[in-house]
Amino acid sequence: MGADIGDLLERDEISAKDLDGKIVAFDAFNVIYQFVTTIRGRDGQALTDTNGNITSHLAGLLYRTTSFVESGIKPVFVFDGEPPELKAETIEKRRELRDKAHEKWKLAVEKGDTAEIYKYAQASARIDPQVIDESKMLLSMMGIPIVESPSEGEAQAAFMLEQKSVDYVSSQDYDAFIFGAPLVIRNLTVSGKRKLPGKNVYVDVAPEKVDFQKNLARLGITKEQFIDIALLVGTDFNKGLERVGAKTGLKLIREKGTFEAVLRSKEKEDLIPEFQKAKAFFEHPPVTRDYVLRWEKADADKMVEFLCRKRDFSDDRVLNACQKINAARMAKKKTTLDQWF
DNA sequence: CACTAGAA
DNA sequence: TTCTAGTGG
Secondary structure, eight states, rough: OOOOOOOOOOEEOOOOOGGTTOEEEHHHHHHHHHHHHHOOOSSSOOOOOTTTOOOOOHHHHHHHHHHHHHTEEEEEEOOOOOOOOGHHHHHHHHHHHHHHHHHHHHHHHHTTTTHHHHHHHHOOOOOOOHHHHHHHHHHHHOOOEEEEEEHHHHHHHHHHTTSSSEEEEOOOSHHHHHOOOOOEOOOOSSSSSSETTTOEEEEEEEOEHHHHHHHHHHHTHHHHHHHHEEEEOOOOTTTTTTTTHHHHHHHHHHSSHHHHHHHHTTTTTGHHHHHHHHHHHHHHHHOOOOOOOOOOOHHHHHHHIIIIIOOOHHHHHHHHHHHHHHHHHHHHHHHHHOOOO
């Protein structure tokens, strides 16, 4: 759960063609988690092969990434490394919620309540190392570059945007802004549909662009103050104040200027060190310059061997995806050559 | 979520 | 051709 400060930001609708030729960094965990929770059969269970291995992430990555490449996007997937110690509490809390959901799922199965089964099957989804490893493997077979962050994927993606290695960061939450990403794309999907949280209902959503500087100017705050608001509301790396949401956070920072001043005014100065640690992490997260972004030809043989022979995908669909990727690559090469001559 | 066959 | 319901793995 990212800091719930999205309400403060204005978004501009964009169309897929605005992204033609653009390099877009995806927070891999973010994307994979969405696939595993939403790509499910009628029973609410994730898709699996005949041996019970989860395949939702593979289906999602294969079809969506192919479609992006076809529309001219150059995707990069940024994976998480070691989570910081500051995040331990958040991780533990998520694990507890998952376990609780799993218990509720078992009860729902006993009762035979379809809606509940679906809901709690989703809420108890967890991403194990195999899912991450296979995702990296598939993307590599597809010729899509992957980057390993030393720590948070969002932080690495924001850094790569600052370095102008990529044009956009795509994410569903707002952590990328707290890490300093100036341009974030949201709702970037193939179908233009997105699931409503909690319900098994899909709504049409257009992709949108959030310009951080523009929003700061409109709100009349600095980037640092935006981070302060996030800290007051609460982030993955610190517990915020009770009953302080985005609006109250903004108001408090406008009045007092800094989170330190806000905490002092509420006689909560004991929280200052904790907030400062989280802020230091947002401002200087571990990132690496050790990445190479190269888009290669999709390896049809490897993809068929893995997806079809080992994970029960249809040969037709996999070969079709392969062809689309390689055709798009060829078309791009040709146009870049044309520009030379 | 994305794909696809069949309906409209 | 475009839309919908059902499947994929």
